[in-house]
Amino acid sequence: MITPPATGRRCRIVKPAFALSGRWCRIVMPAFALTLLVVGLMLGAERRSNVKSRIHVRPPLLNESMQEFLVRRGYPFEDHEVLTPDGYILSLQRIPNPGAMPVLLVHGNFFDAWAWISGPNERSPGQQLYEAGFDVWLANNRGTPYGRRHVTLGEGREVDQNAKFWNWTYSTLARNDCPAIVAKVLHETGAERINYVGWSRGTNQAFIAMQDPALKAYFERHINIATMIAPVTYSKHTSSLSLQSLAAARAFDLLHRVWPYGFLSTDADYKPLNWLVQTVCLATGGAVCELVKEQMFGPSPYDDMEVISMGFFSNFPAGTAVKDVQHFMQGVGSGEARFQDFDYGSRDNLAEYGTAAPPRFNLTAIQTPLAFFRGGSTHTLGTHVRENDVYTEIRDHTKMVQELAPGVLKYDKTFRGFSHCTWAGGNAASWQMWWPDFLRVLKRDWRAS
Ligand SMILES: *[C@@H]1O[C@H](CO)[C@@H](O)[C@H](O)[C@H]1NC(C)=O
Ligand SMILES: *[C@@H]1O[C@H](CO)[C@@H](O)[C@H](O)[C@H]1NC(C)=O
Numbered sequence: 464m465i466t467p468p469a470t471g472r473r474c475r476i477v478k479p480a481f482a483l484s485g486r487w488c489r490i491v492m493p494a495f496a497l498t499l500l501v502v503g504l505m506l507g508a509e510r511r512s513n514v515k516s517r518i519h520v521r522p523p524l525l526n527e528s529m530q531e532f533l534v535r536r537g538y539p540f541e542d543h544e545v546l547t548p549d550g551y552i553l554s555l556q557r558i559p560n561p562g563a564m565p566v567l568l569v570h571g572n573f574f575d576a577w578a579w580i581s582g583p584n585e586r587s588p589g590q591q592l593y594e595a596g597f598d599v600w601l602a603n604n605r606g607t608p609y610g611r612r613h614v615t616l617g618e619g620r621e622v623d624q625n626a627k628f629w630n631w632t633y634s635t636l637a638r639n640d641c642p643a644i645v646a647k648v649l650h651e652t653g654a655e656r657i658n659y660v661g662w663s664r665g666t667n668q669a670f671i672a673m674q675d676p677a678l679k680a681y682f683e684r685h686i687n688i689a690t691m692i693a694p695v696t697y698s699k700h701t702s703s704l705s706l707q708s709l710a711a712a713r714a715f716d717l718l719h720r721v722w723p724y725g726f727l728s729t730d731a732d733y734k735p736l737n738w739l740v741q742t743v744c745l746a747t748g749g750a751v752c753e754l755v756k757e758q759m760f761g762p763s764p765y766d767d768m769e770v771i772s773m774g775f776f777s778n779f780p781a782g783t784a785v786k787d788v789q790h791f792m793q794g795v796g797s798g799e800a801r802f803q804d805f806d807y808g809s810r811d812n813l814a815e816y817g818t819a820a821p822p823r824f825n826l827t828a829i830q831t832p833l834a835f836f837r838g839g840s841t842h843t844l845g846t847h848v849r850e851n852d853v854y855t856e857i858r859d860h861t862k863m864v865q866e867l868a869p870g871v872l873k874y875d876k877t878f879r880g881f882s883h884c885t886w887a888g889g890n891a892a893s894w895q896m897w898w899p900d901f902l903r904v905l906k907r908d909w910r911a912s
């Protein structure tokens with residue numbers, strides 16, 4: 464299914480579809496962008512002057528490196544490199560505080576390390592962890608602008624259409640990127656233990672790594688606590704209608720057939736999509752960004768659209784592999800709730816895994832201490848819960864919690880009204896609600912007793 468076409472027959476199917484995808488990009492994408500802009504201009508007309516006049520968030524400039532940005536704001540900075548066992552070279556950034564407890568921040572899907580730092584300093588987890596006395600490490604997964612290098616497959620825009628480079632999903636991140644990044648932090652700091660902080664897919668890949676028979680002992684030894692912001696494992700009930708319909712239409716299976724490469728991906732030196740997002744956000748007074756935010760992350764009375772448009776979205780989207788989204792979509796919607804490896808179909812599963820069904824991930828096997836920070840619904844309508852965080856629906860969350868071994872979950876709190884991105888895109892009131900707890904969790908030595 465993933466293999467490049469080997470027979471003439473398959474070539475003929477793929478080639479016209481491929482040509483179509485090129486035309487699709489050239490005509491449909493600009494038309495789509497234009498429509499968004501026009502609709503947004505209409506929606507945002509009256510908000511526009513308001514937002515512009517009270518913008519106090521100084522966004523990262525699109526031509527600015529992460530180093531220039533952090534140094535401009537008065538923070539120290541270091542750039543490191545991680546080599547994964549399968550040859551990807553990932554940038555790993557640090558706001559160094561040598562000798563202090565290391566904390567590793569792992570971003571979610573469609574984001575990169577910028578997710579933790581691009582808001583105002585006083586509400587950016589990266590800067591605030593540094594201020595609180597931690598040695599801050601900012602991870603980047605493969606496929607982001609900071610993970611577009613490979614020892615043999617090339618780098619930057621060269622890998623745009625390299626099917627081998629994009630042949631991975633979040634379970635690959637769990638097995639390859641995650642342990643390599645943790646090892647690098649341990650090596651550079653000489654620390655015996657670090658705190659792991661994941662957000663969304665950054666939690667998902669840690670769950671998989673921590674239950675993996677080959678990796679779990681390593682994580683148990685070296686992670687003080689894995690703090691999960693908006694933890695995602697089961698996604699059957701995700702309350703986003705657009706995700707449910709995309710999953711039902713098998714949209715990403717179709718897309719993968721014609722485009723087995725990156726999805727919404729950009730290169731660090733070439734970011735037309737990010738430019739488009741910023742331009743459209745600004746021109747529409749945040750209206751289009753708010754629509755996108757609500758569809759992708761859920762609504763929240765706490766979300767500060769100015770921070771989200773100008774800060775959080777400034778380097779969005781950072782991209783992923785189409786196959787990674789395909790894997791996520793396999794868990795959404797109809798059928799049994801599943802948290803399992805990529806499903807190639809029963810025949811190819813046999814070749815890949817030796818079983819007709821993909822292996823399930825076993826949450827019960829996790830022994831690393833866990834903390835959950837979850838956004839929850841503010842209201843219930845009959846049996847239908849309209850979640851504020853579309854990825855952590857209560858039934859999916861409860862199933863995950865019930866499967867954990869007793870005593871592993873050290874902290875589990877639902878913050879009502881938080882969307883999937885309130886953690887770094889919320890207003891000052893929301894920050895006060897979660898940040899003090901978060902610091903308390905990270906400062907404690909969970910192995911001492
Ligand atoms: C980056 O962009 C800003 C404004 O958008 C401009 O003032 C500045 O000169 C640019 N810097 C570089 C290095 O191009
Ligand atoms: C992608 O990985 C799968 C599973 O290991 C393999 O069967 C397939 O040939 C790979 N495809 C490419 C293009 O590398």
Ligand SMILES: *[C@@H]1O[C@H](CO)[C@@H](O)[C@H](O)[C@H]1NC(C)=O
Nearest residue numbers: 823824825826827828829868
């Ligand atoms: C999952 O892990 C637990 C704890 O190690 C074990 O008892 C159980 O048998 C495992 N379940 C499966 C299906 O492998």
